[in-house]
Amino acid sequence: MDFTYDDEQQALREAVRGLVGKAYADFETRRRTVAEDPGFDEGLWQRLAEMGVLGLPFHEEDGGSGAGPVEVAIVAEEMGRVLAPEPFLTSVVLAGGLVAAAGFADQRAEVLGALSGGESVLAFAHAEPGTRWTDDATSVTATNSGDTWTLSGTKEPVPHGARADLLVVSAALPDGGTGLFLVDPTADGVTRNGYATHDGGRAARVVLDDAAGVPLGDGGDATATIATVLDIGRVMACNEAIGAMEFQLRGTTEYLKSRKQFGVTLNTFQALNFRAAEMYVSLEMAKSLTTWATMVLDAGKPDQMAVAASRAAVGVSRAGRHIGQEAIQLHGGIAMTAEYSIGSYTSHLTALDHLLGDGDHHLRVLAASVGDHEEFDPLS
Amino acid sequence: MQLELSAEDAAFREEMRTFFTTKIPQEIRDKVAERRELTKDDIVTSQRILNEHGLAVPNWPVEWGGQDWSPLRRHIWHEEMQRACVPLPLAFNASMVGPVIAQFGSQELKERFLPKTANLDIWWSQGFSEPDAGSDLASLRTTAVLDGDEFVVNGQKTWTTLGQHGDWIFNLVRTDPEAKKQRGISFLLIDMTSPGVTVRPIELIDGGHEVNEVWFEDVRVPQDNLVGELNAGWDYAKFLLGNERVGVAPVGATKRVLAQAKEYAGDQLQDPLTAARFAELENELLALELTALRVVAHSADGKPHPASSVLKLKGTELQQAVSELVVDLAGPASLASGAGDDDSDLPGWARRATPVYLNLRKASIYGGSNEIQRQIIAKTILGL
């Protein structure tokens, strides 16, 4: 039982902070960046590649650096702290994670090599209109004739789907189950409409009309793999949210100490200070769950990963709403403006909450099994 | 970063688990499990068995019966005790006056009191609060005036928990009325059988007799019973209230009650709303337990982790929320609180649910109310 980061992990945090934290130290830079397509800084993406961040979770033979979940979590947290819009979570952790988990060796080497090197942005096209956070695909279907596969149907919202150089698409297989396919988005039969999300991110509608797809790995049912990678993504989204919430709490306390009304600084009013104290409580509780869930991933116990991801997701969803809402309220009107950073953090926390399953979704999962165990022991 | 306990700590946990579930009488542990009231004898018996095996006061210095354990081991000891339904060592002895005497008392006081305090041969009461000195404890008015080699004590303490069992009481008394209020307070040990000490019961909303008023009228106390320096009592009181990082939140006990509540719930667990309430509470308790672990894992380097202040606040809120859930599970049966076992067909847990719920409202009031905890977080952590 040890909650401390080793020297190398600390160094990684410093390095990411030195690059990403510095790049977006001024919130205006982030505003400018997300105002134009592709919604992130391609130059910074290259520098992240050079630093090895984009290949962090992948094996060395696949072009990555073979780091573990703790390292990936550190990056996510630092990205969240400055609301960095680069698609680390969706491109590297999710889409890359699927290729790493399901691809053949030559697919992994090619796709992950290009991703790690910053030459290719990946997107995971999974959500379908009308569905809510499932592990499988239903309305997008895969059909084969001989060895060639084609996909049809609509995927939306696809994070960074318009900018992506390669899509990882989930599709219902002819004999049941859900397969994963690599799709070249510039090929015939693929139509993409990109747009901005409320938090400055990017998403797209991807319409597939007999579009060519290459099965990832053996092309069999990948539902379990998708579920696991989504769980890893959830825990990393939690880490990203922790960074964002820490920033919001710090920003709020600084503001209470400096903003004057009625001739005194706002921290003269206990009613406000107590609400800030409650934000701190929410943050620490969410941080404990997130750190623990990250360690469960690190311990590599697949049977516990899903539960850990749901537990962290419930805690972070609750905390994110509480802190995000209170941060705005305690700032007053200024936090309603797009120019001031605080409100945009709330927007991003709301996006993270709804990317891979919100608090109620995960509470429903936990509630379904609450009678199966007497008590929950995080140490065994 | 590592999730698992080390092999040594895991073995330690197993050893504690075995001890608590085999060496403490089953009938006492059953009472705790069923949330029935413990007698003085139950508490004394249990603490003496613990003490005999060096498990009553591990937080004390080793020469006075403590253990040289890491904070993590003390946490494990504390959690496993609650898990096994073992009554915790009397807090007034084990976590309050004992550590103060061990830290600040003279050699004579240590020899005289510490062994008996560890063994619960002396039952201590805490004489801090007064009718007009609650959260603002330093405004206390009970006086102690030196007359020859004795103090003469006059005043009133209140909220004295289990004072009806008390042999001795550790009091905060005003010894310098001229000084700034924190600087004129001393820490005095008083024999409750002394002439002039009167203990009167206060009935609480659950119908129980748990707290008392204690009156002091010209009570003569030997000067030797002063702990440490004259007028330095406030520092000792702060030490007493603030030195403990382990066991700040009742994690294990609350987890146990929630687990029991699943049994009480029976078919009600099929109801999605009830199941969601369980799931949410269980998850918050997990977050609390993990926060407690972060705190103990961190205090190894001496400095307490700032998150420790979260523990009292959130820990008592969850303890209360779980007791509220049990009342709701009991439903109409919760009205039968006045029925004896022979008068009622309703299960005992359901009949006890509301008195326990009402009683636990205290948890967010005493030991530094939750408003005071928020104040500490705002001031010392957030710098507000």
Ligand SMILES: Cc1cc2nc3c(=O)[nH]c(=O)nc-3n(C[C@H](O)[C@H](O)[C@H](O)COP(=O)(O)OP(=O)(O)OC[C@H]3O[C@@H](n4cnc5c(N)ncnc54)[C@H](O)[C@@H]3O)c2cc1C
């Ligand atoms: C069951 C029980 C057992 C107890 N046992 C003992 C015992 O054995 N020995 C002992 O010495 N004491 C004991 N206490 C006393 C306990 O420590 C006090 O009740 C506690 O310190 C609060 O004081 P008070 O009740 O006078 O409330 P007050 O201090 O009058 O507080 C009233 C309300 O105002 C809030 N408040 C107070 N100050 C502030 C502030 N600065 N900012 C914001 N809000 C504030 C409080 O949180 C509370 O909500 C016990 C109390 C109870 C209920």
